[in-house]
Amino acid sequence: MRTFFLAAFSAALLFTPIFPSAQAEETQRIAAVVNEDAISEFDLNSRMRLIAYTANLRDSTEALRRMLPDILRALIDEQLKLQEAERLEITVADEELESAKRRIESRNGMPEGGLKETLDREGIAASTITTQIRSSLAWEKIIRNRLYPKVIVSDDEVEEKVARLQQFADAPEYLVSEIFLAVDDTTQETAVRETVQRVANEARASNNFARFARQFSQGVTALSGGELGWIRQGQLGNELNQAIQEMKLDAVSEPIRTEDGYYLLWLQDRRKVGETSARDTIGLSQLLFPLSPKADPNEITTQISKAENERTKLSGCLAMNRAAELSGAPMSGSLGTIKLKDLAAKLRNAVQTLPIGVPSKPVHTEAGIHLLMVCDRPNATTPIDDRQQVRLNIMLEKLDLLSRRYLRDLRRTAFVDIRL
Numbered sequence: 001m002r003t004f005f006l007a008a009f010s011a012a013l014l015f016t017p018i019f020p021s022a023q024a025e026e027t028q029r030i031a032a033v034v035n036e037d038a039i040s041e042f043d044l045n046s047r048m049r050l051i052a053y054t055a056n057l058r059d060s061t062e063a064l065r066r067m068l069p070d071i072l073r074a075l076i077d078e079q080l081k082l083q084e085a086e087r088l089e090i091t092v093a094d095e096e097l098e099s100a101k102r103r104i105e106s107r108n109g110m111p112e113g114g115l116k117e118t119l120d121r122e123g124i125a126a127s128t129i130t131t132q133i134r135s136s137l138a139w140e141k142i143i144r145n146r147l148y149p150k151v152i153v154s155d156d157e158v159e160e161k162v163a164r165l166q167q168f169a170d171a172p173e174y175l176v177s178e179i180f181l182a183v184d185d186t187t188q189e190t191a192v193r194e195t196v197q198r199v200a201n202e203a204r205a206s207n208n209f210a211r212f213a214r215q216f217s218q219g220v221t222a223l224s225g226g227e228l229g230w231i232r233q234g235q236l237g238n239e240l241n242q243a244i245q246e247m248k249l250d251a252v253s254e255p256i257r258t259e260d261g262y263y264l265l266w267l268q269d270r271r272k273v274g275e276t277s278a279r280d281t282i283g284l285s286q287l288l289f290p291l292s293p294k295a296d297p298n299e300i301t302t303q304i305s306k307a308e309n310e311r312t313k314l315s316g317c318l319a320m321n322r323a324a325e326l327s328g329a330p331m332s333g334s335l336g337t338i339k340l341k342d343l344a345a346k347l348r349n350a351v352q353t354l355p356i357g358v359p360s361k362p363v364h365t366e367a368g369i370h371l372l373m374v375c376d377r378p379n380a381t382t383p384i385d386d387r388q389q390v391r392l393n394i395m396l397e398k399l400d401l402l403s404r405r406y407l408r409d410l411r412r413t414a415f416v417d418i419r420l
Helices: 006-013 022-026 041-054 061-066 068-087 094-107 114-122 126-150 155-166 186-206 209-216 238-246 297-311 317-327 345-351 387-413
Strands: 030-034 037-040 173-182 227-232 261-271 281-290 333-339 363-365 368-376 416-418
Touching: 030 041, 030 068, 037 041, 037 068, 041 061, 041 068, 041 114, 041 126, 041 209, 061 068, 061 186, 068 126, 068 186, 068 209, 068 387, 094 114, 094 126, 114 126, 126 387, 155 387, 173 186, 173 209, 173 387, 186 209, 186 261, 238 261, 281 297, 281 317, 297 368, 317 333, 317 368, 345 363, 345 368
Parallel strands: none
Antiparallel strands: 030 037, 030 416, 173 227, 173 261, 281 333, 281 368, 363 368
Protein backbone atom coordinates (compact mmCIF):
# COMPACT_ATOMS: atom_id res chain seq x y z
CA MET A 1 0.00 0.00 0.00
CA ARG A 2 1.20 3.49 -0.78
CA THR A 3 -0.53 6.38 0.93
CA PHE A 4 -0.02 9.97 -0.15
CA PHE A 5 2.20 12.47 1.65
CA LEU A 6 2.48 16.06 0.47
CA ALA A 7 6.23 16.33 0.86
CA ALA A 8 6.73 13.37 -1.44
CA PHE A 9 5.36 15.15 -4.47
CA SER A 10 5.40 18.88 -3.70
CA ALA A 11 8.73 19.33 -5.46
CA ALA A 12 7.41 17.72 -8.64
CA LEU A 13 4.34 19.93 -8.57
CA LEU A 14 6.44 23.07 -8.45
CA PHE A 15 7.38 22.37 -12.07
CA THR A 16 3.83 21.64 -13.25
CA PRO A 17 2.54 24.29 -15.71
CA ILE A 18 -0.08 26.68 -14.37
CA PHE A 19 -3.20 26.65 -16.56
CA PRO A 20 -1.82 24.68 -19.55
CA SER A 21 -3.14 25.08 -23.06
CA ALA A 22 -6.35 23.44 -24.22
CA GLN A 23 -4.30 20.96 -26.26
CA ALA A 24 -2.38 19.87 -23.16
CA GLU A 25 -5.64 19.60 -21.23
CA GLU A 26 -7.13 17.38 -23.90
CA THR A 27 -4.35 14.84 -23.51
CA GLN A 28 -5.85 13.97 -20.09
CA ARG A 29 -2.52 13.01 -18.61
CA ILE A 30 -2.88 11.43 -15.17
CA ALA A 31 -1.84 13.48 -12.15
CA ALA A 32 -2.66 10.83 -9.55
CA VAL A 33 -4.33 7.45 -9.16
CA VAL A 34 -6.55 6.98 -6.10
CA ASN A 35 -7.30 3.30 -5.67
CA GLU A 36 -9.05 2.49 -8.98
CA ASP A 37 -9.80 6.10 -10.03
CA ALA A 38 -7.63 8.66 -11.77
CA ILE A 39 -7.24 12.41 -11.26
CA SER A 40 -6.15 14.00 -14.52
CA GLU A 41 -4.03 17.09 -15.03
CA PHE A 42 -7.19 18.59 -16.53
CA ASP A 43 -8.98 18.00 -13.19
CA LEU A 44 -6.09 19.57 -11.31
CA ASN A 45 -5.92 22.65 -13.50
CA SER A 46 -9.71 23.07 -13.52
CA ARG A 47 -9.68 23.18 -9.73
CA MET A 48 -6.82 25.66 -9.81
CA ARG A 49 -8.86 27.93 -12.07
CA LEU A 50 -11.79 27.70 -9.66
CA ILE A 51 -9.62 28.62 -6.68
CA ALA A 52 -7.92 31.40 -8.63
CA TYR A 53 -11.33 32.92 -9.33
CA THR A 54 -13.03 32.40 -5.96
CA ALA A 55 -9.99 33.53 -3.93
CA ASN A 56 -9.12 36.36 -6.32
CA LEU A 57 -5.71 34.85 -7.16
CA ARG A 58 -5.94 35.05 -10.95
CA ASP A 59 -2.89 37.33 -11.11
CA SER A 60 -0.97 35.42 -8.43
CA THR A 61 0.75 32.67 -10.41
CA GLU A 62 3.38 32.03 -7.75
CA ALA A 63 0.77 31.77 -5.00
CA LEU A 64 -1.14 29.18 -7.03
CA ARG A 65 2.05 27.26 -7.77
CA ARG A 66 2.83 27.09 -4.05
CA MET A 67 -0.66 25.75 -3.38
CA LEU A 68 -0.54 22.96 -5.98
CA PRO A 69 0.21 20.23 -3.42
CA ASP A 70 -2.69 21.40 -1.27
CA ILE A 71 -5.08 21.46 -4.23
CA LEU A 72 -4.10 17.92 -5.25
CA ARG A 73 -4.54 16.73 -1.67
CA ALA A 74 -8.09 18.16 -1.64
CA LEU A 75 -8.88 16.38 -4.91
CA ILE A 76 -7.57 13.09 -3.50
CA ASP A 77 -9.74 13.49 -0.40
CA GLU A 78 -12.78 14.10 -2.62
CA GLN A 79 -12.12 10.88 -4.51
CA LEU A 80 -11.81 8.93 -1.26
CA LYS A 81 -15.14 10.32 -0.04
CA LEU A 82 -16.88 9.49 -3.32
CA GLN A 83 -15.43 5.98 -3.36
CA GLU A 84 -16.59 5.37 0.21
CA ALA A 85 -20.08 6.62 -0.69
CA GLU A 86 -20.17 4.22 -3.63
CA ARG A 87 -19.06 1.34 -1.40
CA LEU A 88 -21.88 2.15 1.02
CA GLU A 89 -24.37 2.57 -1.87
CA ILE A 90 -24.96 6.20 -0.94
CA THR A 91 -25.95 8.37 -3.89
CA VAL A 92 -26.47 12.09 -4.56
CA ALA A 93 -29.43 12.87 -6.80
CA ASP A 94 -29.23 15.46 -9.55
CA GLU A 95 -31.91 17.46 -7.75
CA GLU A 96 -29.67 17.69 -4.68
CA LEU A 97 -26.78 18.94 -6.81
CA GLU A 98 -28.95 21.60 -8.44
CA SER A 99 -30.28 22.71 -5.08
CA ALA A 100 -26.72 23.08 -3.77
CA LYS A 101 -25.80 25.16 -6.80
CA ARG A 102 -28.80 27.43 -6.17
CA ARG A 103 -27.54 27.96 -2.62
CA ILE A 104 -24.13 28.95 -3.96
CA GLU A 105 -25.78 31.43 -6.33
CA SER A 106 -27.89 32.88 -3.53
CA ARG A 107 -24.89 33.20 -1.20
CA ASN A 108 -22.98 35.11 -3.88
CA GLY A 109 -25.85 37.29 -5.06
CA MET A 110 -26.14 35.54 -8.44
CA PRO A 111 -29.38 35.03 -10.40
CA GLU A 112 -30.50 31.49 -11.21
CA GLY A 113 -28.09 30.13 -13.80
CA GLY A 114 -25.46 32.68 -12.79
CA LEU A 115 -23.04 30.03 -11.54
CA LYS A 116 -22.85 28.33 -14.94
CA GLU A 117 -22.43 31.68 -16.69
CA THR A 118 -19.59 32.60 -14.33
CA LEU A 119 -17.81 29.27 -14.83
CA ASP A 120 -18.11 29.57 -18.62
CA ARG A 121 -16.83 33.15 -18.56
CA GLU A 122 -13.82 32.23 -16.42
CA GLY A 123 -13.01 29.12 -18.47
CA ILE A 124 -13.66 26.79 -15.52
CA ALA A 125 -14.93 23.29 -16.29
CA ALA A 126 -18.35 22.76 -14.71
CA SER A 127 -17.24 19.25 -13.71
CA THR A 128 -14.82 20.58 -11.09
CA ILE A 129 -17.49 22.27 -8.98
CA THR A 130 -19.97 19.44 -9.60
CA THR A 131 -17.44 16.91 -8.27
CA GLN A 132 -16.70 19.11 -5.27
CA ILE A 133 -20.39 19.51 -4.42
CA ARG A 134 -21.17 15.82 -4.99
CA SER A 135 -18.29 14.81 -2.71
CA SER A 136 -19.42 17.20 0.05
CA LEU A 137 -23.04 16.05 -0.09
CA ALA A 138 -22.04 12.38 -0.15
CA TRP A 139 -19.76 12.90 2.86
CA GLU A 140 -22.58 14.63 4.74
CA LYS A 141 -24.76 11.56 4.15
CA ILE A 142 -21.99 9.22 5.31
CA ILE A 143 -21.61 11.23 8.51
CA ARG A 144 -25.37 11.31 9.07
CA ASN A 145 -25.93 7.62 8.34
CA ARG A 146 -22.78 6.03 9.75
CA LEU A 147 -21.46 8.33 12.47
CA TYR A 148 -24.40 10.24 13.93
CA PRO A 149 -26.01 7.12 15.46
CA LYS A 150 -22.73 6.41 17.30
CA VAL A 151 -22.63 9.77 19.10
CA ILE A 152 -23.81 9.58 22.70
CA VAL A 153 -23.73 12.57 25.04
CA SER A 154 -24.25 11.78 28.71
CA ASP A 155 -25.90 14.05 31.28
CA ASP A 156 -22.59 14.14 33.18
CA GLU A 157 -20.81 15.52 30.11
CA VAL A 158 -23.44 18.25 29.76
CA GLU A 159 -23.18 19.24 33.43
CA GLU A 160 -19.38 19.28 33.27
CA LYS A 161 -19.49 21.55 30.21
CA VAL A 162 -22.06 23.89 31.81
CA ALA A 163 -19.89 24.17 34.93
CA ARG A 164 -16.86 25.03 32.82
CA LEU A 165 -18.78 27.68 30.85
CA GLN A 166 -20.10 29.23 34.05
CA GLN A 167 -16.51 29.98 35.05
CA PHE A 168 -16.43 32.40 32.10
CA ALA A 169 -19.97 33.79 32.45
CA ASP A 170 -18.78 37.41 32.23
CA ALA A 171 -16.16 36.82 29.53
CA PRO A 172 -16.67 38.18 26.00
CA GLU A 173 -18.09 36.19 23.10
CA TYR A 174 -16.14 35.80 19.87
CA LEU A 175 -17.35 35.43 16.29
CA VAL A 176 -14.89 32.91 14.85
CA SER A 177 -14.26 30.89 11.69
CA GLU A 178 -11.82 27.98 11.36
CA ILE A 179 -9.72 26.04 8.89
CA PHE A 180 -8.55 22.62 10.07
CA LEU A 181 -6.00 20.25 8.55
CA ALA A 182 -5.33 16.90 10.19
CA VAL A 183 -1.93 15.41 10.95
CA ASP A 184 -2.61 11.71 10.45
CA ASP A 185 0.85 10.60 11.58
CA THR A 186 4.10 12.23 12.69
CA THR A 187 5.74 11.90 9.26
CA GLN A 188 3.26 14.50 7.95
CA GLU A 189 4.04 17.14 10.58
CA THR A 190 6.25 19.42 8.49
CA ALA A 191 4.23 19.12 5.28
CA VAL A 192 0.89 19.87 6.93
CA ARG A 193 2.30 22.82 8.86
CA GLU A 194 3.72 24.25 5.63
CA THR A 195 0.33 23.77 3.96
CA VAL A 196 -1.48 25.56 6.77
CA GLN A 197 1.04 28.40 6.68
CA ARG A 198 0.53 28.82 2.92
CA VAL A 199 -3.23 28.88 3.34
CA ALA A 200 -2.90 31.44 6.15
CA ASN A 201 -0.71 33.71 4.05
CA GLU A 202 -3.00 33.55 1.02
CA ALA A 203 -6.18 33.97 3.10
CA ARG A 204 -4.74 37.14 4.60
CA ALA A 205 -3.55 38.47 1.26
CA SER A 206 -6.85 37.82 -0.53
CA ASN A 207 -9.13 38.73 2.41
CA ASN A 208 -11.15 35.59 1.60
CA PHE A 209 -10.91 33.29 4.60
CA ALA A 210 -14.32 31.68 4.00
CA ARG A 211 -13.47 30.64 0.45
CA PHE A 212 -10.19 29.07 1.53
CA ALA A 213 -12.09 27.21 4.27
CA ARG A 214 -14.51 25.78 1.69
CA GLN A 215 -11.65 24.61 -0.52
CA PHE A 216 -9.13 23.29 2.02
CA SER A 217 -10.58 22.77 5.50
CA GLN A 218 -11.14 19.19 6.62
CA GLY A 219 -13.51 20.14 9.46
CA VAL A 220 -17.30 19.71 9.35
CA THR A 221 -17.64 23.51 9.10
CA ALA A 222 -15.95 23.60 5.68
CA LEU A 223 -19.23 23.82 3.75
CA SER A 224 -20.25 26.93 5.71
CA GLY A 225 -16.91 28.64 5.05
CA GLY A 226 -15.49 27.52 8.40
CA GLU A 227 -18.11 29.49 10.36
CA LEU A 228 -18.22 28.50 14.05
CA GLY A 229 -20.58 31.33 15.00
CA TRP A 230 -20.46 33.11 18.35
CA ILE A 231 -18.51 31.15 20.94
CA ARG A 232 -17.63 31.73 24.56
CA GLN A 233 -14.31 31.31 26.28
CA GLY A 234 -14.14 27.71 27.42
CA GLN A 235 -16.09 26.26 24.49
CA LEU A 236 -12.98 25.30 22.50
CA GLY A 237 -9.79 23.53 23.52
CA ASN A 238 -7.15 25.31 25.60
CA GLU A 239 -4.86 26.04 22.65
CA LEU A 240 -7.66 27.65 20.60
CA ASN A 241 -9.12 29.56 23.56
CA GLN A 242 -5.71 31.04 24.33
CA ALA A 243 -5.14 32.05 20.71
CA ILE A 244 -8.54 33.77 20.40
CA GLN A 245 -7.95 35.88 23.51
CA GLU A 246 -4.67 37.18 22.08
CA MET A 247 -5.94 37.95 18.56
CA LYS A 248 -6.83 41.34 17.13
CA LEU A 249 -10.16 41.86 15.39
CA ASP A 250 -10.33 40.70 11.75
CA ALA A 251 -7.01 38.89 12.14
CA VAL A 252 -6.09 35.41 10.89
CA SER A 253 -4.06 33.44 13.41
CA GLU A 254 -0.78 31.68 12.88
CA PRO A 255 -1.09 27.86 12.65
CA ILE A 256 -2.25 26.44 16.00
CA ARG A 257 -1.17 22.86 16.80
CA THR A 258 -3.66 20.70 18.67
CA GLU A 259 -3.76 16.97 19.36
CA ASP A 260 -5.39 16.19 15.98
CA GLY A 261 -3.77 18.70 13.64
CA TYR A 262 -3.45 22.37 12.79
CA TYR A 263 -6.05 25.13 12.99
CA LEU A 264 -6.29 28.60 11.55
CA LEU A 265 -8.75 30.97 13.22
CA TRP A 266 -10.29 34.17 11.89
CA LEU A 267 -11.60 36.49 14.61
CA GLN A 268 -14.39 38.49 12.98
CA ASP A 269 -15.85 40.25 16.02
CA ARG A 270 -15.98 40.41 19.79
CA ARG A 271 -18.89 41.39 22.05
CA LYS A 272 -20.02 41.32 25.65
CA VAL A 273 -22.62 38.71 26.55
CA GLY A 274 -26.06 40.04 25.63
CA GLU A 275 -24.78 42.72 23.25
CA THR A 276 -25.64 42.89 19.57
CA SER A 277 -22.90 43.05 16.97
CA ALA A 278 -23.06 44.85 13.62
CA ARG A 279 -22.14 41.49 12.05
CA ASP A 280 -25.27 39.85 13.49
CA THR A 281 -28.23 39.03 11.26
CA ILE A 282 -31.85 39.79 12.08
CA GLY A 283 -35.20 38.88 10.58
CA LEU A 284 -36.79 42.24 9.78
CA SER A 285 -40.21 43.54 8.76
CA GLN A 286 -41.13 47.07 7.78
CA LEU A 287 -44.14 49.31 7.29
CA LEU A 288 -43.22 52.31 5.12
CA PHE A 289 -45.19 55.54 4.91
CA PRO A 290 -43.83 57.04 1.68
CA LEU A 291 -42.90 60.69 1.17
CA SER A 292 -42.89 62.59 -2.11
CA PRO A 293 -39.42 63.61 -3.40
CA LYS A 294 -39.78 67.20 -2.15
CA ALA A 295 -41.97 66.60 0.89
CA ASP A 296 -42.72 69.73 2.92
CA PRO A 297 -42.82 69.77 6.74
CA ASN A 298 -46.61 69.34 6.81
CA GLU A 299 -46.44 66.13 4.74
CA ILE A 300 -43.67 64.77 6.94
CA THR A 301 -45.60 65.55 10.12
CA THR A 302 -48.75 63.92 8.72
CA GLN A 303 -46.92 60.70 7.84
CA ILE A 304 -45.17 60.57 11.22
CA SER A 305 -48.58 60.89 12.92
CA LYS A 306 -49.94 58.03 10.81
CA ALA A 307 -46.94 55.91 11.75
CA GLU A 308 -47.32 56.69 15.45
CA ASN A 309 -51.02 55.81 15.31
CA GLU A 310 -50.31 52.50 13.53
CA ARG A 311 -47.52 51.72 15.97
CA THR A 312 -49.92 51.57 18.91
CA LYS A 313 -51.90 48.79 17.16
CA LEU A 314 -49.01 46.50 16.29
CA SER A 315 -47.74 43.57 18.34
CA GLY A 316 -45.79 40.78 16.71
CA CYS A 317 -44.60 40.19 13.17
CA LEU A 318 -47.80 38.55 11.95
CA ALA A 319 -49.70 41.75 12.73
CA MET A 320 -46.91 43.85 11.20
CA ASN A 321 -46.87 41.92 7.94
CA ARG A 322 -50.67 41.90 7.76
CA ALA A 323 -50.74 45.70 8.18
CA ALA A 324 -48.10 46.02 5.45
CA GLU A 325 -50.18 43.84 3.13
CA LEU A 326 -53.32 45.90 3.74
CA SER A 327 -51.49 49.19 3.26
CA GLY A 328 -50.19 48.23 -0.16
CA ALA A 329 -47.22 50.51 0.49
CA PRO A 330 -44.01 49.79 -1.44
CA MET A 331 -41.09 48.15 0.38
CA SER A 332 -43.43 47.03 3.17
CA GLY A 333 -43.72 43.60 4.74
CA SER A 334 -41.02 41.04 5.50
CA LEU A 335 -37.53 42.12 4.41
CA GLY A 336 -36.09 38.68 5.15
CA THR A 337 -32.78 38.15 6.95
CA ILE A 338 -30.45 41.14 6.90
CA LYS A 339 -27.03 41.84 8.39
CA LEU A 340 -27.14 44.82 10.73
CA LYS A 341 -24.04 46.29 9.12
CA ASP A 342 -25.85 46.43 5.77
CA LEU A 343 -28.57 48.75 7.10
CA ALA A 344 -28.35 52.54 6.91
CA ALA A 345 -27.13 54.03 10.20
CA LYS A 346 -30.55 55.46 11.15
CA LEU A 347 -32.29 52.12 10.60
CA ARG A 348 -29.53 50.11 12.29
CA ASN A 349 -29.68 52.31 15.39
CA ALA A 350 -33.46 51.87 15.54
CA VAL A 351 -33.35 48.05 15.59
CA GLN A 352 -30.00 47.13 17.14
CA THR A 353 -31.44 46.66 20.65
CA LEU A 354 -35.15 46.52 19.71
CA PRO A 355 -36.95 43.57 21.35
CA ILE A 356 -38.45 40.95 19.04
CA GLY A 357 -42.03 41.70 17.98
CA VAL A 358 -42.05 45.33 19.16
CA PRO A 359 -42.43 48.16 16.59
CA SER A 360 -39.73 50.81 16.50
CA LYS A 361 -40.32 54.51 16.82
CA PRO A 362 -40.89 56.17 13.42
CA VAL A 363 -37.64 56.67 11.51
CA HIS A 364 -37.45 59.44 8.92
CA THR A 365 -35.34 58.86 5.77
CA GLU A 366 -35.52 60.11 2.19
CA ALA A 367 -37.72 57.14 1.30
CA GLY A 368 -40.35 57.98 3.92
CA ILE A 369 -41.28 57.19 7.50
CA HIS A 370 -40.30 53.68 8.59
CA LEU A 371 -41.79 51.48 11.26
CA LEU A 372 -39.46 48.53 11.81
CA MET A 373 -39.90 45.27 13.69
CA VAL A 374 -37.33 42.57 14.51
CA CYS A 375 -38.84 39.13 13.95
CA ASP A 376 -35.81 36.96 14.73
CA ARG A 377 -32.31 37.25 16.17
CA PRO A 378 -30.55 34.02 15.15
CA ASN A 379 -27.25 35.27 16.60
CA ALA A 380 -28.64 36.13 20.01
CA THR A 381 -26.65 35.01 23.05
CA THR A 382 -27.63 31.55 24.26
CA PRO A 383 -27.91 31.25 28.07
CA ILE A 384 -24.96 29.38 29.57
CA ASP A 385 -27.29 26.93 31.32
CA ASP A 386 -29.22 26.07 28.12
CA ARG A 387 -28.48 22.38 28.44
CA GLN A 388 -30.12 21.48 25.14
CA GLN A 389 -27.75 23.79 23.28
CA VAL A 390 -24.77 22.56 25.29
CA ARG A 391 -25.69 18.96 24.47
CA LEU A 392 -25.94 19.86 20.77
CA ASN A 393 -22.52 21.55 20.84
CA ILE A 394 -20.90 18.50 22.46
CA MET A 395 -22.55 16.23 19.91
CA LEU A 396 -21.19 18.34 17.03
CA GLU A 397 -17.70 18.28 18.54
CA LYS A 398 -17.80 14.49 18.76
CA LEU A 399 -19.19 14.21 15.26
CA ASP A 400 -16.38 16.41 13.92
CA LEU A 401 -13.77 14.22 15.62
CA LEU A 402 -15.32 10.99 14.30
CA SER A 403 -15.53 12.34 10.74
CA ARG A 404 -11.86 13.39 10.78
CA ARG A 405 -10.80 9.95 12.04
CA TYR A 406 -12.96 8.28 9.39
CA LEU A 407 -11.22 10.24 6.63
CA ARG A 408 -7.83 9.56 8.21
CA ASP A 409 -8.52 5.82 8.06
CA LEU A 410 -9.58 6.08 4.41
CA ARG A 411 -6.28 7.79 3.62
CA ARG A 412 -4.23 5.21 5.49
CA THR A 413 -5.73 2.26 3.64
CA ALA A 414 -5.78 3.91 0.20
CA PHE A 415 -3.43 3.23 -2.68
CA VAL A 416 -2.40 6.61 -4.07
CA ASP A 417 0.10 6.90 -6.90
CA ILE A 418 1.31 10.42 -7.80
CA ARG A 419 2.23 10.54 -11.51
CA LEU A 420 3.47 14.15 -11.83
